[in-house]
Amino acid sequence: MLACRSNLVSKPPLALKADSSNKTYLSSKFTDGKISRRPSVVSVPSPSKPCHRQLQLSLSQSSKRQSRLCSIKEELSSLAETLLYWSRNYEDGTVDEVDLQDFRWDNIRDKFFKTLCGFVVAEPPLDAVVKVTCFSANPDFTRPWQREQECASSSGFIVPGRRVLTCAHSVDHHTQVKLKRHGSDTTYTATVLAMAPESDIALLTVKDNAFWEGVKPVDFGDLPAPKDELIIAGYPMDREQLCAIRGTMSKARVVPYYHSGTKLLALQLNVVLKGGNSGGPVFSVKGKCVGIAFQASETSVGEIIPVPIIKHFLQDFDKNGADTGVPSFGINWQEMENPDLRASMKMRSDQQGVLVTEILPRYPESDMLKPYDVILSIDGVNIANDGTVPLSRGQRIDFSHLITRKFKGDKVQVKVLRDSEIREFTIKLSCRKQFMPANTKGRPLSYYIIGGFVFTTLSIPYLRSMLLKADINNGYDEMAVVCNQVLTLNGKPVKSLKNLAVTVENCEEGFLKFLLENGKTVVLEAKAAKAATPDILKAHCISSAMSDDLKT
Numbered sequence: 001m002l003a004c005r006s007n008l009v010s011k012p013p014l015a016l017k018a019d020s021s022n023k024t025y026l027s028s029k030f031t032d033g034k035i036s037r038r039p040s041v042v043s044v045p046s047p048s049k050p051c052h053r054q055l056q057l058s059l060s061q062s063s064k065r066q067s068r069l070c071s072i073k074e075e076l077s078s079l080a081e082t083l084l085y086w087s088r089n090y091e092d093g094t095v096d097e098v099d100l101q102d103f104r105w106d107n108i109r110d111k112f113f114k115t116l117c118g119f120v121v122a123e124p125p126l127d128a129v130v131k132v133t134c135f136s137a138n139p140d141f142t143r144p145w146q147r148e149q150e151c152a153s154s155s156g157f158i159v160p161g162r163r164v165l166t167c168a169h170s171v172d173h174h175t176q177v178k179l180k181r182h183g184s185d186t187t188y189t190a191t192v193l194a195m196a197p198e199s200d201i202a203l204l205t206v207k208d209n210a211f212w213e214g215v216k217p218v219d220f221g222d223l224p225a226p227k228d229e230l231i232i233a234g235y236p237m238d239r240e241q242l243c244a245i246r247g248t249m250s251k252a253r254v255v256p257y258y259h260s261g262t263k264l265l266a267l268q269l270n271v272v273l274k275g276g277n278s279g280g281p282v283f284s285v286k287g288k289c290v291g292i293a294f295q296a297s298e299t300s301v302g303e304i305i306p307v308p309i310i311k312h313f314l315q316d317f318d319k320n321g322a323d324t325g326v327p328s329f330g331i332n333w334q335e336m337e338n339p340d341l342r343a344s345m346k347m348r349s350d351q352q353g354v355l356v357t358e359i360l361p362r363y364p365e366s367d368m369l370k371p372y373d374v375i376l377s378i379d380g381v382n383i384a385n386d387g388t389v390p391l392s393r394g395q396r397i398d399f400s401h402l403i404t405r406k407f408k409g410d411k412v413q414v415k416v417l418r419d420s421e422i423r424e425f426t427i428k429l430s431c432r433k434q435f436m437p438a439n440t441k442g443r444p445l446s447y448y449i450i451g452g453f454v455f456t457t458l459s460i461p462y463l464r465s466m467l468l469k470a471d472i473n474n475g476y477d478e479m480a481v482v483c484n485q486v487l488t489l490n491g492k493p494v495k496s497l498k499n500l501a502v503t504v505e506n507c508e509e510g511f512l513k514f515l516l517e518n519g520k521t522v523v524l525e526a527k528a529a530k531a532a533t534p535d536i537l538k539a540h541c542i543s544s545a546m547s548d549d550l551k552t
Contacts, residue, residue, distance in 0.1 A: 132177065132279060164203070167278045171195070198325060223308065233280050252395050265309060266304065267291055368427060408430065489503050489512065489513070
């Protein structure tokens with residue numbers, strides 16, 4: 001139990017006296033050995049004199065002090081009752097240690113001192129947090145003609161415009177999405193309005209008006225600073241009860257988003273996020289939403305999608321009715337912290353920047369920038385030799401954030417050093433060209449089968465040419481199980497999976513010769529391979545030799 005004295009003031013308050021001339025003044029003396037009470041109303045002839053203004057100011061400050069003392073007493077009483085309640089329930093076994101994590105002494109101490117020091121601590125709008133249940137048909141990358149049924153839960157929260165935000169990976173390949181509000185036993189069917197794979201955000205809505213009754217959407221706050229206290233709300237581990245845990249922000253940095261591989265701004269926390277936390281809001285102590293919980297870092301601590309990324313997605317959707325993607329810079333670069341490297345590029349001592357090592361094709365900047373250009377600034381923001389730019393409150397992050405915070409079609413001013421001369425270019429930004437997609441964006445997988453060989457498009461989740469055992473492909477097992485890219489078919493480059501399928505279908509005579517990336521060749525007699533394919537499909541319960549998108 002906590003005990004406290006009723007009088008927390010070390011010095012006696014100033015007493016008020018009035019003399020015969022009707023003048024009011026301040027006195028720290030006692031009256032009959034006691035502290036005299038302040039009069040509730042003080043009459044003064046005019047507020048124009050300095051002493052009168054000083055009196056009014058003192059009365060105002062005194063009233064604020066008394067109000068603060070009352071708040072402290074109420075806070076102490078509330079904390080004592082809370083400690084007693086949880087102590088008794090913990091002894092009875094009605095709560096577990098997970099439920100007690102928000103009532104650790106350090107949290108109680110911090111809460112008290114914030115009250116003592118006058119910080120404003122607002123309750124987060126937990127009524128806006130929802131549980132998301134997604135029924136999905138996930139692709140089987142080893143058998144692209146099949147899908148696996150799955151049901152998983154995550155978190156989300158209500159935002160203005162009768163909409164709900166969650167993570168894109170939480171509703172990927174969805175067949176049905178259900179939402180349940182905090183404290184309710186009713187589930188509502190949701191519609192997915194938009195998904196942004198790059199930023200791992202999805203936008204949902206519910207047609208039933210009852211879902212929106214009596215709930216206030218969250219308000220977005222500013223980007224937090226390191227050591228700022230945050231509250232992570234959600235439904236971890238498929239729990240039915242909402243869980244809110246406290247943590248602090250460690251740092252802001254640009255990281256690969258696991259769902260897409262795109263490098264974007266993220267905030268790292270000092271707490272571990274559990275399955276089901278994805279999509280849940282992260283609140284500041286002022287009750288404002290500052291991010292979305294979405295993944296764990298390489299050290300297993302939680303990372304959140306910050307407000308700038310969230311607002312970018314919402315603005316994109318409001319303007320275009322869909323997610324149009326995140327712009328990127330089509331270059332590879334290296335840091336220039338080595339003085340000899342800077343000297344070789346003829347940089348002055350007051351110049352900093354990064355060295356362009358490669359220009360990627362099919363990007364607008366490929367017509368302007370060249371290898372060995374030194375990028376000095378973007379839109380007037382100077383780039384340091386380590387490739388960072390200022391963010392906020394003394395933080396620095398990767399300069400790519402200057403690009404990804406823009407929208408497709410926006411223009412940026414790029415200043416470069418080339419052959420000792422400073423040049424400026426205006427570059428129209430385009431979205432990332434994914435030669436190897438990180439996800440299928442909810443679409444069915446494309447595939448083509450001939451002679452037991454299964455061909456599919458290249459993707460990060462899984463790509464391999466795989467073998468369905470049959471007499472026609474005897475002797476190719478060991479080679480075919482190795483992940484190999486098909487370079488040519490009958491001496492012609494394979495431009496796409498559809499190009500491969502059309503070439504095979506049009507080949508009536510002779511052989512099908514597939515040259516693989518490792519230099520080996522797969523050869524099938526065209527007529528025999530086509531004749532054997534129906535029996536192979538039947539043996540493996542496959543309905544078609546190609547996906548629907550290749551039939552048109």
